[in-house]
Each structure stands twice: as C-alpha cells, then as structure tokens.
Amino acid sequence: MxxxxxxxxxxxxxxxxxxxxxxxxxxxxxxxxxxxxxxxxxxxxxxxxxxxxxxxxxxxxxxxxxxxxxxxxxxxxxxxxxxxxxxxxxxxxxxxxxxxxxxxxxxxxxxxxxxRVLSASALVIDPETGSSSGEAFAEATGAVCRTRYQRLTLRIEAGSIDSGRDHPGYETLRWRGGVPPEYLPAFAQLSSSLAAEEAARSDSKRAPEKTDGEKIDALYKSLQMWGYRTYVSAVRHVLTGELVAYSSLGLAESHHRHASQWDTIVRPSHRGHGLGASLKRANMSWAMEHEPELTTVTAWNAIGNDAMVHVNESVGFRHDTGGAVWEWNVSGLT
Ligand SMILES: CC(C)(COP(=O)(O)OP(=O)(O)OC[C@H]1O[C@@H](n2cnc3c(N)ncnc32)[C@H](O)[C@@H]1OP(=O)(O)O)[C@@H](O)C(=O)NCCC(=O)NCCS
The missing domain is CATH 3.40.630.30 (Gcn5-related N-acetyltransferase (GNAT))
Known part of the structure; x- marks a missing residue:
C-alpha cells in the first residue's frame, strides 16, 4: 500500500x-x-x-x-x-x-x-555527495546505472568564440531548422555510427538506435514542435563529396542566452585533423549570428569519451555537474 x-x-x-x-x-x-x-x-x-x-x-x-x-x-x-x-x-x-x-x-x-527495460537520465546535483534525489530513487527502486556522464558548460565572453580555422579540402555547410533532403541519408549514417560508439561505452542492455533519413527529418520536425531553434554545421570532403562530420545545437523557445550542444561526430577516417573542435566553434559562432544574447552552452559527455571531453575543453567548456542513464527491469516495478 x-x-x-x-x-x-x-x-x-x-x-x-x-x-x-x-x-x-x-x-x-x-x-x-x-x-x-x-x-x-x-x-x-x-x-x-x-x-x-x-x-x-x-x-x-x-x-x-x-x-x-x-x-x-x-x-x-x-x-x-x-x-x-x-x-x-x-x-x-x-x-x-x-x-x-x-x-x-x-x-x-x-x-x-x-x-523489458525502462531507461531514464538522472542529474547529479549535490557536488559534495555526488548524489541526487533521482539517483537515490533509482537505486532504491532497483534500477542499474548504465552510463555516467559529465556536463560541461561554456561561458561565452565577448569575442571568445571564433568561427574555427579553415581546413583545406573540406567545405562547411550550415542549416537551420533541419537537414536538407539530399544530405539526410549521409547525416543519418553518421548519427547511427555515433549511437553505436556511445553504446560501446555503455553497459546498457538495449540495442543502439539505428536511424535513417526519414527519421532524422521527423526528429528535426519534432524539435520544431518542441519550440527549438536548431543550428547544424556539417563538413563535406570536397574531393569525394562525402559528408564527414556534423555538429548540432539548439535553443528552447523561451531561452535566448542558453543553448544545448547536441551531437558532434567526425567520421573515423577524417579524425586527427582538428575538424571536431573547428566545427564546434564554427557552429556556435554561426548560431551567435542569429542568437546575439547567447552566453552559455552546455554539453553532456559520457565518462570515458576522452576525445570529446578534450575537444570540448579546447573550445573552453568546463565540467560543472554530472548525470547518468539508469535502467529498470520492468517486471521488477509492479
Ligand atoms: C525522483 C523523484 C521523482 C522521487 O519521487 P518521490 O515521490 O519522492 O519518491 P518515493 O517517495 O516513491 O521514493 C521511493 C524511495 O526512493 C528512495 N528515495 C527517494 N528520494 C530519495 C532521497 N532524496 N534520498 C534518499 N532516498 C530517496 C527512498 O528509498 C524512498 O523510499 P522511503 O521514502 O520509504 O525511504 C523525486 O525525488 C524528484 O522529482 N526528483 C527530481 C527529478 C528527478 O531526478 N527525476 C528522476 C529522474 S530518474
């Protein structure tokens, strides 16, 4: 009772x-x-x-x-x-x-x-104890922690974000509100490989989400319905015409100073040239052209994703709090 x-x-x-x-x-x-x-x-x-x-x-x-x-x-x-x-x-x-x-x-x-499984993210709030009501509840109700994340925040000072350096042989594309139809399949492929990389760092029992062009299009339509203004920058390899990287961020309808950094991925064969950090800077700098009040951006990185933490720190992001994905076995909840 x-x-x-x-x-x-x-x-x-x-x-x-x-x-x-x-x-x-x-x-x-x-x-x-x-x-x-x-x-x-x-x-x-x-x-x-x-x-x-x-x-x-x-x-x-x-x-x-x-x-x-x-x-x-x-x-x-x-x-x-x-x-x-x-x-x-x-x-x-x-x-x-x-x-x-x-x-x-x-x-x-x-x-x-x-x-079988119900998943949730819980934010760790108390920096002294490293715990939160969400995590205490999850533990008490039999959930298992699958992935730990750290949240990093970037405070933008005037002129602190430049538009990233040029990379010969690569071209930057920019989209607001969604991904143009001709790039949807390649974008979806990058997004699926990011989900697979994240899954490899997690103990989750769930299969990583596979997406396709149609789903990406529907996702950006949903984000519009949720009131988000979205900014995506992508990198095209000029010689092959291949889409090799993208970075995305969004601002909720009532937010003008704060943005959420979402996915950033560089295709493995194009890593090691500084494309990720440049792309992130380029996307934020471009978003700021449309969002002049923007002063903070938050990003979530899985613990163990050292490459992305390094990229974020090089751009100026600093750790502020943490969180985790928890999974319940549904049959244990009734
Ligand atoms: C998580 C949350 C929804 C729990 O709601 P609640 O109504 O307080 O939960 P319950 O009363 O059913 O708690 C069940 C058990 O969880 C544990 N628990 C819940 N909150 C706790 C806390 N702050 N500290 C320690 N244990 C806690 C206890 O064992 C509790 O049983 P008990 O009170 O008999 O000891 C609420 O704390 C909340 O809104 N937190 C902020 C948002 C959030 O983190 N959401 C969850 C994402 S997973």
Whole structure:
C-alpha cells in the first residue's frame, strides 16, 4: 500500500490542458533542483509529451494531492522496441518521500508489460555527495546505472568564440531548422555510427538506435514542435563529396542566452585533423549570428569519451555537474 494519498491517473497526451496543468509544478521543481540553470521552457515540456520522438508513442500519468498537480511521469515507447524511455519524471519537493514517485512508476509498469527495460537520465546535483534525489530513487527502486556522464558548460565572453580555422579540402555547410533532403541519408549514417560508439561505452542492455533519413527529418520536425531553434554545421570532403562530420545545437523557445550542444561526430577516417573542435566553434559562432544574447552552452559527455571531453575543453567548456542513464527491469516495478 502507498504511503501517499495522491491520486495517480493516466493523462490524455493529446489534450494540451491535461499536460499543461503540470507545467507550473515542473518549472517550480526545476528551479528548486537546479537554481543556476535557465528556467524550464513550457513549450518544450508540453511538446515533448505531445509530439514524441519519431517512432515513439507517448504515455503519461499525473499525480494530484487534493486536486493539486504534484508530479508527472511521461514516457516514450518505441515501436517494436524492447524498452521505453522516461521523458519527464518529477515530484514537487513539497510532496516527496510519500511514495508518489513509486506510485507513478508502478502505473507505467502495468502498461509496459512485455517490454523489458525502462531507461531514464538522472542529474547529479549535490557536488559534495555526488548524489541526487533521482539517483537515490533509482537505486532504491532497483534500477542499474548504465552510463555516467559529465556536463560541461561554456561561458561565452565577448569575442571568445571564433568561427574555427579553415581546413583545406573540406567545405562547411550550415542549416537551420533541419537537414536538407539530399544530405539526410549521409547525416543519418553518421548519427547511427555515433549511437553505436556511445553504446560501446555503455553497459546498457538495449540495442543502439539505428536511424535513417526519414527519421532524422521527423526528429528535426519534432524539435520544431518542441519550440527549438536548431543550428547544424556539417563538413563535406570536397574531393569525394562525402559528408564527414556534423555538429548540432539548439535553443528552447523561451531561452535566448542558453543553448544545448547536441551531437558532434567526425567520421573515423577524417579524425586527427582538428575538424571536431573547428566545427564546434564554427557552429556556435554561426548560431551567435542569429542568437546575439547567447552566453552559455552546455554539453553532456559520457565518462570515458576522452576525445570529446578534450575537444570540448579546447573550445573552453568546463565540467560543472554530472548525470547518468539508469535502467529498470520492468517486471521488477509492479
Ligand atoms: C525522483 C523523484 C521523482 C522521487 O519521487 P518521490 O515521490 O519522492 O519518491 P518515493 O517517495 O516513491 O521514493 C521511493 C524511495 O526512493 C528512495 N528515495 C527517494 N528520494 C530519495 C532521497 N532524496 N534520498 C534518499 N532516498 C530517496 C527512498 O528509498 C524512498 O523510499 P522511503 O521514502 O520509504 O525511504 C523525486 O525525488 C524528484 O522529482 N526528483 C527530481 C527529478 C528527478 O531526478 N527525476 C528522476 C529522474 S530518474
């Protein structure tokens, strides 16, 4: 029996009001958890539930105490996949340690029978103890830590980001809002090889995500629905015409000073020439032409990905916090 008197109910993910009710407690929770981070963007919160990643179906449960929304669990369930991913999971700080988080998880687990794994990212907040409520909860409920990450932040001083040096024999391409159709297959191939490299550094039991041009196109359309302004720079090898690298970042609708650095990959046969660092600089510098208020960029790197940490540090990124991907065995959650 749960210790809480909270009512946990499935939410109609296509009804804006049903999800939007949880936007205010979500923003309050994030402000409390991470006071120095930019406030959560309501459009991204809502969009990520309403418009799931390509190939995923969205499910959500809300917890209320005396009618007041206090917590949400939303997940994306991949078609034909053995696992599911947590998109949002929080309980307002005033209502914790009453079993509400566990009750939300149990509701999800009932619907996920037949799937083996539920994955989530948890942010480590307390630099003294290296732990967080998310990690403590994950450990207590039987999750296993699969990959540890460090977060690095770049603080941009005036003129500190140049547009990267020129690399003879290579040409830089820049796209806003998505990837042009002619580059989608090559971009998807790079993205899949990045996912395979990440998987090799992880203990995850899930297969790495394979993508294709159609899925990449759909992903950037989803990002637009979530309100993100996206910037992608890619490198083309002039002699062969081959796309050999890309770097992407995005700003949430309500963010003007803060961007999230996403993927950066250089094809293995073109590594060792400084393309990665130059490309990252070039992409940020180009984004700044359109985002003049941009002052911080955060990036997540898997522990053990020394090459990417080195690239980021050479650009000026510095470690600030950490996180991890956790996996639950679904059958253990009911
Ligand atoms: C993680 C979170 C959703 C848990 O919600 P909750 O309602 O407090 O969870 P429960 O009450 O069901 O906790 C179940 C057990 O987890 C453990 N636990 C949860 N929070 C803990 C904490 N801060 N410290 C130590 N143990 C904790 C306890 O063993 C607890 O059982 P107990 O209270 O009987 O000892 C909530 O802390 C939260 O919103 N955190 C911030 C967002 C986040 O990290 N989300 C999770 C990503 S995986």
């Amino acid at each position: 749960w210790k809480s008197s909270a009512a946990v109910e499935p939410l109609a993910v296509d009804e804006v009001g049903a999800i939007d009710d949880f936007s205010l407690p979500y923003r309050q929770t994030l402000r409390w958890e991470r006071p120095s981070d930019p406030p959560a963007c309501p459009t991204a919160f809502l969009g990520q539930v309403q418009y799931p990643r390509p190939g995923n179906t969205s499910l959500a449960w809300g917890a209320r105490v005396e009618g007041q929304p206090v917590g949400i669990l939303s997940i994306g369930v991949g078609d034909g996949e053995e696992g599911a991913d947590i998109v949002h999971f929080f309980v307002h700080p005033d209502f914790r340690r009453r079993g509400i988080g566990s009750a939300l998880m149990a509701s999800a687990a009932q619907l996920l029978q037949g799937r």
